[in-house]
Amino acid sequence: MHIRIINPNxxxxxxxxxxxxxxxxxxxxxxxxxxxxxxxPVSIESHFDExxxxxxxxxxVLAGERGDDPVDAYVIACxxxxxxxxxxxxxxxxxxxxxxxxxxxxxxxxxRFSIVTTLGRTGIIAEHLLESYGFSHHCRRVRAAxxxxxxxxxxxxxxxxxxxxxxLRAKEEDNIGAIVLGCGGMADLTDxxxxxxxxxxxxxxxxxxxxxxxxxxLNLGTSKHGDLxxxxxxxxxxxxxxxSHL
Ligand SMILES: O=C(O)C[C@H]1NC(=O)NC1=O
Numbered sequence: 001m002h003i004r005i006i007n008p009n010x011x012x013x014x015x016x017x018x019x020x021x022x023x024x025x026x027x028x029x030x031x032x033x034x035x036x037x038x039x040x041p042v043s044i045e046s047h048f049d050e051x052x053x054x055x056x057x058x059x060x061v062l063a064g065e066r067g068d069d070p071v072d073a074y075v076i077a078c079x080x081x082x083x084x085x086x087x088x089x090x091x092x093x094x095x096x097x098x099x100x101x102x103x104x105x106x107x108x109x110x111x112r113f114s115i116v117t118t119l120g121r122t123g124i125i126a127e128h129l130l131e132s133y134g135f136s137h138h139c140r141r142v143r144a145a146x147x148x149x150x151x152x153x154x155x156x157x158x159x160x161x162x163x164x165x166x167x168l169r170a171k172e173e174d175n176i177g178a179i180v181l182g183c184g185g186m187a188d189l190t191d192x193x194x195x196x197x198x199x200x201x202x203x204x205x206x207x208x209x210x211x212x213x214x215x216x217x218l219n220l221g222t223s224k225h226g227d228l229x230x231x232x233x234x235x236x237x238x239x240x241x242x243x244s245h246l
Pocket of ligand 1: 044077117
């Protein structure tokens with residue numbers, strides 16, 4: 001089984017972190033390819049960043065579809081799940097966003113969870129996803145450690161400390177059974193945070209890898225009946241000309 005994990009931002013170090021975390025939990029025989037767009041934001045911390053990164057996600061799925069190494073499942077490894085539905089239109093394989101994966105897993109081990117993400121300003125993105133996926137009433141609160149995304153790579157000790165402090169506040173105040181980590185860049189912190197906080201920690205990259213394995217094992221992929229059918233072929237002009245007649 002070949003799983004293509006797409007880091008929608010363009011920071012190689014974070015792609016490596018994500019890929020290593022995925023490798024650690026992947027089943028025997030599952031092969032992980034961790035990739036990122038050639039162009040786009042170095043980190044995704046706003047609606048604008050999300051919108052721009054969605055084009056790169058689509059390009060990385062198309063690269064997987066057109067390559068000579070067949071892809072059995074895709075993971076979008078950004079907590080905003082940028083371009084998830086558009087990506088699903090481009091393939092028959094399962095495409096799993098790490099936020100959606102984390103929400104599903106968290107509700108299987110707890111009745112209520114909180115999210116701890118990076119910057120407070122991106123909390124609304126998680127709230128929109130909770131509503132869109134139908135998990136709003138399961139999530140007590142969307143919290144932020146107030147760390148820039150790239151601090152996870154550039155200042156890991158300070159970032160870890162701030163994350164643990166916010167997770168401890170969530171445990172103390174939110175009446176929850178689990179915490180969802182709100183960033184693909186936190187993929188390597190799960191065990192350390194769980195040990196420090198004393199709660200089950202659900203992290204989206206690893207959750208998405210295991211859900212991808214489950215869907216492939218069930219021989220289930222993205223439905224091509226209805227809105228996730230392949231896009232109608234048409235010309236694209238200008239910088240998106242390569243998308244013509246998909
Ligand atoms: O929205 C966030 O804070 C996290 C999100 N940004 C990013 O570059 N990768 C992510 O998972």
